[in-house]
Amino acid sequence: MPTKARAPVTAPLKGRGAASYVPGRYEVATTHAEDDGWDSLQARDDTDPEPHPDTRVHEERARGIVSRNDSPDIGFGQSVNPYRGCEHGCVYCFARPSHAYLNLSPGLDFETRLFAKTNAAERLRAEFSRKGYRCAPIALGINTDAYQPIERRYRITRSLIEVMAECRHPFSLITKNALVTRDLDLLAPLAQQRLATVYFSVTTLDNRLSSKMEPRASAPHARLRAMRALAEAGVPVGVMVAPVIPMINDSELEAILEAAREAGAGAAGYVLLRLPHELKDIWREWLQLHHPERARHVMSLVRQMRGGRDYDSAFGKRMRGEGPFADLVAARFERVRRKLGFGRLPPLDATRFRAPGAEGAGPQGELF
Incomplete structure (x- = not known):
């Protein structure tokens, strides 16, 4: 089916990262609005983005919940994502193109049309009960943030942590939402058993830049405050400066790491800006709206780090890039x-795992 018509974008949408319905790569037909000389584009079309598009959540029952990968440049083999789509609206999010599989736009739809896997805990318990299941650390909330705003209502992430506590299953998570502190009652005792670690993604310390790039994520100071709270409670925490974007936030690399270290982070990493599939169009649109004076320079540096292209998905290069600018970031x-x-961060312990119903895998409280 064709996507929504796209008129020329002239202004950002308050509270949203994307500004339009960028069509997905699997669309059979797309429509594009053109002015016929009679100011036709001045009249609002039903398919144009609303000034304040609402968030809609579709509840779904997942058939499976654990995803597996063998990518050599990713430090985990199993992951669980409680949600599809993410209301944080981070304009740079590498997961945006995944919405194309749903026949939805990786642009505005990604942050306004969300899917909650309401039976996630049930499916995770079933996976742990499966004959022959081999325990290995699970990365929680990798494709989209497990603590995005709708988690306050759905509490799916908390239910998953409760299952892992019950079964003594090790996991790590990465988030940019201070909501993670809500679950300190679970995370702190699990960390004492070497069953949980937490990374915080910090892109900038500038509130104004953050509100443009990641409009519904926790403010930078709130993330650092949450990081400190977890560290003081004994939860091992790290920081990911992600993504590092030339001429946008790369100058903050040292300051972010210093602030995170002061807040209790024990480990650190970074990832360069990645622009797979439709994300390159979403990113260019954002640049033209917010930094038109430097848009060409930014993209020139991006291509220099990607072998002359917008993106290089090769293992070993997609996270770190190549060329002089990428080498400089790595050295800094x-x-x-x-x-x-x-x-x-301390290694997670997979030897404590007990399948549901097995001896020693009783109610959650028995873990502590």
């Missing part, structure tokens, strides 16, 4: 990492 990161004494 390594210098400040050593200076601040960042190390590694």
Whole structure:
């Protein structure tokens, strides 16, 4: 079916990262609005974005909940995503193109048409009960943030952590939402058993830039405050400066790492801006709306880091890039990492796992 018509975008939408319904790559037909000389584009079309598009959540029952990968440049083999789509609206999110599989726009639909896997805990318990299941750490909330705003209502992430607590299953999570502190009553005792670690994604310390790039994520100072709360409760925490974007936030690399270290982060990493599939169009649109004076320069540097293209998906290059600018970022990161004494988070312990119903895998309270 054809996507919504796209008129020329002239202004950002308050509270949203994307500004239009960028069509997905699997659309059979798309429509594009053109002015016929009679100011036809001045009249509002039913398919144009609303000034304040609402968020709609579709509840779904997942058939499976654990995803597996063997990518050599990713440090986990299993992951669980409680939601599809993400209301944080991060304009740079590498997961946006996944909405194309749903015949939805990786642009505005990704952050306004969300899917909640209401039976996630049930499916996770079933996976742990499966004969022959081999315990390995699970990364929670990788494709989209497990603590995005709708988690306050649905509490699916908390229910998943409760299952992992019941079964003593190790997991890590990465988030940019201070809502994670709500679950300290679970995370702190699990961390004492070497069953949980948390990374915070911090893109900028500038509230104004954050509100444009990641409009519904927690403000930078709120993330640092949450990081400190977890660290003081004994939860191992790390920081990911992600993504690093030339001429937008790359100058903040050292400051972000220093602030995170002061807030209790024990490990650090970074990822360069990635622009797979439709994301390159969404990103260019954002640049033209917010930084038109430097848009060409930003994209020139991006292509220099990607072998002359907008993106290179090759393992080993997609996270770190190549070329002089990428090498400079790597050198700066390594210098400040050593200076601040960042190390590694404690390894997670998979030997404590007990399948549901097995001896020693009783109610959650028995873990503590």
